Amino acid sequence: MLPETYKSELKDRLQKVGNPREMVVDVMLEVQEFYGWFSDEALEQAAVLLGMSSLEIEELATFYNTIYRQPVGKFVIHVCDSVICWMENGYGELIDHIGKKLGIGMGETTPDGLFSLLPACCIGYCDHAPAIMINKTVYGDIAPAKMDEIIETLRQEK
Amino acid sequence: MPKLIIDNREIEVPEGIKVIEAADRAGIYIPRFCYYAELGAVGACRICAVKFVDGPVKGIEMSCMINAQDGMVVSTTDPEARDFRRHVIEWLMMNHPHDCPVCDEGGHCLLQDLTESCDHGIRRYKGKKRTYVDQYLGPLIQHEENRCIQCYRCSRYYQEFAGYKDLGVMGIAQRIYFGRYAAGVLESPFSGNIIDLCPTGVYTDKPSRYTGRRWDYERVPGICINCSLGCHITVSARYREIVYLEGRYSGKVNGSFICDRGRYGFFYANLEERPRQGRVRGEDVPSGRAITMAAQRVKEVSESHGAAAIAVIGSGRSSLETIAALTHVCKVQGWRGPVLFDSRVSSESVRTAVSCIAQELAVSMKEIESADFILTVGADPINEAPMLAMAMRQAWRKGAGVAAIDCRSLDWPFQFEQVTAAPDDMADFLAALENSETTVISDRFVAQIKSIAAKIRACHRPVVVCGTEITDSKIIYGAAGFVKAMRQAGQEAGLFYTLPAANSYGAALLDEIGETAEDLIERIESGEIKALVIVESDLWDTFSDRQRLIQALEQLELLVVADFMATEILHRADIIIPTLSIFEAGGIYVNQEGRAQWSPPAYAGGTPIKITGQGGHPPRIIRPDIPAGDISPAWRMAWWLADRQPPASHDLLLDWMGKTFPVLEKAANFTSEGIRLYLPEARRKTARETGGRKIQSLGEYLLLPVAAVFGDEPMAQRSPCLEGYAKHPEMWMAASDARLFDASDGDAARLQLPYGPLELTLRLSERIAPGTLIVYRCPDLFWQQFARSSRFIVPKDRIRIEKKA
Numbered sequence: 001m002l003p004e005t006y007k008s009e010l011k012d013r014l015q016k017v018g019n020p021r022e023m024v025v026d027v028m029l030e031v032q033e034f035y036g037w038f039s040d041e042a043l044e045q046a047a048v049l050l051g052m053s054s055l056e057i058e059e060l061a062t063f064y065n066t067i068y069r070q071p072v073g074k075f076v077i078h079v080c081d082s083v084i085c086w087m088e089n090g091y092g093e094l095i096d097h098i099g100k101k102l103g104i105g106m107g108e109t110t111p112d113g114l115f116s117l118l119p120a121c122c123i124g125y126c127d128h129a130p131a132i133m134i135n136k137t138v139y140g141d142i143a144p145a146k147m148d149e150i151i152e153t154l155r156q157e158k
Numbered sequence: 159m160p161k162l163i164i165d166n167r168e169i170e171v172p173e174g175i176k177v178i179e180a181a182d183r184a185g186i187y188i189p190r191f192c193y194y195a196e197l198g199a200v201g202a203c204r205i206c207a208v209k210f211v212d213g214p215v216k217g218i219e220m221s222c223m224i225n226a227q228d229g230m231v232v233s234t235t236d237p238e239a240r241d242f243r244r245h246v247i248e249w250l251m252m253n254h255p256h257d258c259p260v261c262d263e264g265g266h267c268l269l270q271d272l273t274e275s276c277d278h279g280i281r282r283y284k285g286k287k288r289t290y291v292d293q294y295l296g297p298l299i300q301h302e303e304n305r306c307i308q309c310y311r312c313s314r315y316y317q318e319f320a321g322y323k324d325l326g327v328m329g330i331a332q333r334i335y336f337g338r339y340a341a342g343v344l345e346s347p348f349s350g351n352i353i354d355l356c357p358t359g360v361y362t363d364k365p366s367r368y369t370g371r372r373w374d375y376e377r378v379p380g381i382c383i384n385c386s387l388g389c390h391i392t393v394s395a396r397y398r399e400i401v402y403l404e405g406r407y408s409g410k411v412n413g414s415f416i417c418d419r420g421r422y423g424f425f426y427a428n429l430e431e432r433p434r435q436g437r438v439r440g441e442d443v444p445s446g447r448a449i450t451m452a453a454q455r456v457k458e459v460s461e462s463h464g465a466a467a468i469a470v471i472g473s474g475r476s477s478l479e480t481i482a483a484l485t486h487v488c489k490v491q492g493w494r495g496p497v498l499f500d501s502r503v504s505s506e507s508v509r510t511a512v513s514c515i516a517q518e519l520a521v522s523m524k525e526i527e528s529a530d531f532i533l534t535v536g537a538d539p540i541n542e543a544p545m546l547a548m549a550m551r552q553a554w555r556k557g558a559g560v561a562a563i564d565c566r567s568l569d570w571p572f573q574f575e576q577v578t579a580a581p582d583d584m585a586d587f588l589a590a591l592e593n594s595e596t597t598v599i600s601d602r603f604v605a606q607i608k609s610i611a612a613k614i615r616a617c618h619r620p621v622v623v624c625g626t627e628i629t630d631s632k633i634i635y636g637a638a639g640f641v642k643a644m645r646q647a648g649q650e651a652g653l654f655y656t657l658p659a660a661n662s663y664g665a666a667l668l669d670e671i672g673e674t675a676e677d678l679i680e681r682i683e684s685g686e687i688k689a690l691v692i693v694e695s696d697l698w699d700t701f702s703d704r705q706r707l708i709q710a711l712e713q714l715e716l717l718v719v720a721d722f723m724a725t726e727i728l729h730r731a732d733i734i735i736p737t738l739s740i741f742e743a744g745g746i747y748v749n750q751e752g753r754a755q756w757s758p759p760a761y762a763g764g765t766p767i768k769i770t771g772q773g774g775h776p777p778r779i780i781r782p783d784i785p786a787g788d789i790s791p792a793w794r795m796a797w798w799l800a801d802r803q804p805p806a807s808h809d810l811l812l813d814w815m816g817k818t819f820p821v822l823e824k825a826a827n828f829t830s831e832g833i834r835l836y837l838p839e840a841r842r843k844t845a846r847e848t849g850g851r852k853i854q855s856l857g858e859y860l861l862l863p864v865a866a867v868f869g870d871e872p873m874a875q876r877s878p879c880l881e882g883y884a885k886h887p888e889m890w891m892a893a894s895d896a897r898l899f900d901a902s903d904g905d906a907a908r909l910q911l912p913y914g915p916l917e918l919t920l921r922l923s924e925r926i927a928p929g930t931l932i933v934y935r936c937p938d939l940f941w942q943q944f945a946r947s948s949r950f951i952v953p954k955d956r957i958r959i960e961k962k963a
Contacts, residue, residue, distance in 0.1 A: 052323070053323035053324055053339070054339040054340075055323060055324050055325065055326050055328075055338060055339040056323055056326065058328050058339045059326050059327060059328050062328040062329045062330065062333070062335075063328075063329070063330050065330075
């Protein structure tokens with residue numbers, strides 16, 4: 001259950017905007033932050049808070065790729081899966097490398113719950129292709145060695 | 159008005175319409191999936207591409223996205239446009255399964271037709287098709303998402319047009335999915351329209367699954383009789399039973415859509431228990447024999463007690479032909495009746511409404527969509543006349559305001575403002591709106607009434623919708639008076655009543671006396687009436703005092719019941735005569751705005767093959783006739799009961815009706831949109847004060863049974879697939895009253911009534927008028943007992959509340 005303080009604070013914020021729908025994305029992200037992913041329970045509570053139907057929330061939640069309707073690891077690696085990154089030499093090998101390094105395929109999470117690997121359509125970092133995004137941080141000019149380094153650093157961080 | 163050329167044909171069209179609609183008007187069909195006239199254009203599917211050869215737009219464009227403009231030259235057959243469409247259909251077909259042979263849509267599938275006509279035959283895509291898990295959407299609609307081509311018609315209709323929020327579109331790109339958040343019964347009572355709308359087989363009709371192909375069916379244009387609106391439908395019949403109904407376009411009544419009660423309310427015509435043989439004192443006889451014997455017995459009663467000892471009861475679910483025949487026969491034979499109304503209240507209300515409707519005041523349901531303000535008085539469209547709520551929603555979507563004067567906690571799929579008024583106060587509120595006379599209403603409503611009055615005054619095309627179930631004739635007159643006053647003030651105001659049954663209006667046109675079943679029972683009790691003929695009516699279901707009814711029926715020397723449904727009262731009849739349903743006999747029904755519409759027969763009648771074959775192959779017995787094919791329509795039977803000869807054909811019947819009843823003079827000249835019939839000036843009732851306010855003292859509660867969309871309509875109630883749709887017995891109470899009982903929402907309420915205790919779930923709302931208890935009618939509840947005269951007062955000490963555990 002979401003903390004009562006959050007609920008009452010949200011109620012105040014909703015009153016300030018004209019239409020609660022304006023805040024759907026913010027609420028989804030905040031509730032997801034609390035649960036770690038956007039579970040059915042999270043979704044249904046967001047619907048109640050916003051006065052919308054569960055379906056209306058689901059329509060949006062399944063549209064956006066950073067709303068996770070399934071459990072994800074602590075670090076979600078979004079690998080750019082768009083045309084500019086494809087054009088970079090070694091893109092295919094890089095994807096294979098990340099998978100091998102973590103021991104998982106696209107859409108999977110490492111058994112220790114640290115990393116999830118997801119494809120993303122363009123993340124807007126084309127001038128530094130190939131690019132990835134981990135949680136809210138964007139990394140460019142990725143090569144296998146740099147990728148290893150990032151992963152190791154994050155492992156230390158946990 | 160822009161002039162343009164489409165496929166070498168010059169046409170002139172109104173400003174602001176799209177090229178695809180302009181082509182439709184010229185009879186040129188441009189392929190479309192996402193475009194649907196009533197949903198508008200979104201330009202999502204790309205299949206309506208045409209070539210703009212000359213004029214303000216050039217090249218390949220979507221015809222649903224471009225306004226028709228002067229000087230345009232458009233080609234739908236240009237090779238470039240055809241090639242474009244061929245590619246579009248190829249990609250739309252990429253994931254579509256090749257399951258047409260087992261798909262119920264096959265044969266009337268738009269995707270199938272357009273794949274053929276756009277010249278896509280050979281699949282080039284070799285990859286895997288995406289597949290989905292289907293959802294259970296309830297007993298009416300079968301879901302098969304793999305067939306989806308993402309046209310968005312269903313979600314746009316369901317959410318935007320109809321205003322419900324439990325079906326929509328989820329996911330993105332290749333994962334896009336049309337359905338619900340979780341499997342479950344669709345909440346909208348207008349859900350069946352997605353079957354008609356879906357251009358392929360994602361949503362198909364569940365009760366008729368695997369029954370046949372469209373070309374197997376006998377298909378006719380029909381009229382729905384599950385409420386008073388008379389929506390247009392298409393009837394499909396096969397093997398002597400109705401398979402399914404679809405919405406049919408009407409520019410005057412319903413547009414393209416219908417409600418689920420109308421769509422699925424036809425099963426009474428197929429049921430095995432329906433009378434298909436005559437029955438005389440427990441013995442089966444041919445239908446003709448039952449009529450002859452009934453005529454003989456009626457004659458005997460007439461000879462021994464006089465013609466006035468015979469009474470006839472009909473109802474608003476009979477065709478105009480039947481009502482006219484009964485009226486005529488009673489008149490020439492000197493019989494009493496026909497009684498066409500259940501109670502004094504409904505007789506008075508319906509006859510008042512019909513008396514108030516006049517050519518210049520009445521608006522059609524389609525016209526309501528262009529109203530700029532709608533005021534309802536004692537009307538709950540969603541439950542009483544569902545499609546009216548859809549029409550009101552369309553007006554609201556275009557910016558019309560909606561205000562309701564009502565004592566119920568109304569729940570409509572659009573925003574509205576409610577003035578919570580007890581039934582006795584509604585007339586005062588209406589008067590206050592009309593003449594700003596606010597001294598008679600409670601202070602706390604004055605500001606609200608003034609603000610609504612100002613909104614109504616500021617608009618051009620206001621419509622007043624008035625119900626006839628919980629209102630009295632004072633309110634019904636008041637609604638007409640208000641509309642007249644607005645018209646005098648220069649507004650194009652319109653008047654719209656809802657009535658209890660499909661042909662209540664027709665009944666009121668022919669019934670000059672307005673006698674009710676209550677009156678008849680009294681005369682049976684006094685010994686005045688010895689024989690009763692009940693035609694397509696069920697006293698058991700409509701009369702409030704069952705004990706009294708049973709005793710009265712026992713006093714009769716003869717009870718003849720003629721019906722096309724298996725009603726309760728049949729069990730008490732000495733003679734049963736089967737009659738034909740609207741699907742077999744056809745019939746004229748006059749809707750609530752006075753529009754007389756002809757619904758032709760869909761098939762010849764007879765026992766369904768499913769029943770004669772007991773589910774297997776039909777019996778291999780060679781016989782020249784149809785099993786149970788000897789049943790007559792009720793209007794013929796009426797003449798035969800009086801030992802007279804009916805008109806030889808339906809055409810002659812219509813001629814006869816026009817000549818015999820001046821009010822039906824135009825009845826024989828029908829158009830597809832029907833013809834409007836009004837009472838002549840001389841027969842209109844004049845307004846009179848009705849009894850004044852009935853005082854209800856403190857600590858007394860008015861128990862009011864009200865309509866529920868799937869709860870009380872006698873025909874739809876017999877549909878097996880709608881069984882789960884009726885509400886559970888609930889009693890709604892004003893939140894302020896609940897405090898006196900220390901009650902909360904969800905508690906169990908127990909009422910001590912003369913017929914024994916009544917158990918209901920208590921529901922609370924701020925929008926229930928204090929002193930009123932609202933009970934939605936449902937089959938599980940003997941609500942008839944308190945429907946009597948619509949004023950059933952319960953003292954406080956008869957109400958027990960038990961806290962929920």
